[in-house]
Amino acid sequence: MKLQPRAVEEVLQGLKKAGVDFVSLLPDSDFSELQERVGNDLDFTCVPVSNEAIGVGACAGAWLSGKKPALLVPTSGLLVATWPLTSLCMAWGLPLLLLIPYRGDIGDAFWLMGPYKDTTEPLLRVLHIPFVTVAKTEEISKAIIDAQGSTISWQRPVAVLLTGETIK
């Protein structure tokens, strides 16, 4: 499953309109097009990391420096990121936009992704991370702009889950 080309455009537009200027991510082949576009776009400081926990830490440093960070993190990586999402973002009250391609949602036929239907939404709730689930491409940009506004105001992470036709 890949983030579809139209969805990639919508994500990029959404991020720019929302004012996001710092993106951290772990290189992931399913989302390589978005990662490449972000990496080549001078409007973003793109920071690849070896583990999404490091990505959350880097985004925390970026926000404290005045940047507007986002973490592109798959459903597997969300589980890796739980420690800093708790000990930094939750404990301190830090904004962070989480963009989560929803691998493992119904429709994903890859057996390896099975656990993520059970973990993703419950985990976001446990971590007190409000989220919006977007299944239609034309809704992506607005969802990102809204989520970014809320994360800054509420000083806590907010997630956008991308599913349905966006990652067919």
Place this chain on the structure above:
Amino acid sequence: MEVGKARAVVEGLREAGVNFAVGLPDSQFHEVYELIAEDPSFKYVGVGNEAEGAAVAMGAWFGGKKPVLLIATSGLLVATFSLARLHLKEVPLLVVIPYRGDLGDPRWMGIYKKLTEPMLNAMDIPYEVVKQPGEIKKTIGGCQACTERWLKPVAVLITGEALW
């Protein structure tokens, strides 16, 4: 932790047949780590990251050992991805956690009360909370038996008078 209580944890593990312990030191369980490291009936492996710890324990199980993962409430949050993958393989793993951040903990650890039990539920990891020292051994034995029957991680949260 009082040495008597730490001893109850270690004896409970030994009597349950556990012979492989993996951990990253936590202050409240300091005595438990020391007793296990000295005890020839356990192979103890210290790790730098609890996610690695869960994976090491899984490897030990495939190698025929009966592992236990000794981690803090903070460590549970580092280990989430690894523990989720254990579910995929249906690997038994006893996880023993000193319940820092529970009501009564004198330090600034409030987030763990909010997170620990909901996190275990979200991860579909059944758990038992032990508050009295007299129940430590029995609970460990019961949870170890369940982990073997159900082929999934099961946790023991030690709190109250059993911990302090």
Place this chain on the structure above:
Amino acid sequence: MKRFECLKILASALDPSALMVANVGPISREWNALRPSDANLLQVNLGLCAAVGMGLAISLPHRQVVILDGDGNLLLNLASLADMANQELKNVVHIVLDNEAYEGGGGLRSATAGKANLALIAEGAGIKNVHVATGLDFFEKAAREALQSAGHHFVVAKVEKGSVPELPTLTLDGKEAKYRFARYIERTEGKQILKPRYTHI
């Protein structure tokens, strides 16, 4: 050598405008006693100092970022070294106060008490300016050089376990740490970071 003595040297050599990231436990407490300042980001929890420092250094390339790390702390997210090296940072001094133990966690051994060598790992990760100090004189020389020159510097200070008695208690929690540091950056960089959105005021 004692960690507190190393920190005293650092405090005397540090530019007041240098940003400092330090982890929870004795390091934050000792540093706060020596250089209390809103330019300190204290109480960063286990494994995250290097990552947070990296985020700061990338975002504020004209500011010096000093990371006060511990061995156990760095070991938790060792890959931070690789990620930082690949950023080719010119404004980082990363100091690891290596007491070969999880001191905040009761004092049991860490991997550096055994075979792990953080300096070699840092070199392998691609960091070029790497030093190991086992004595205060060398530490002072290495620290001063690092603080006075551009680049990505990594200094392992092999220190004894244990703190000093009669340190003032650190009452700062993570939330206060965030506000103080963010306001400091706002003041010194002329930007707005904290901006709750009010639509009616």
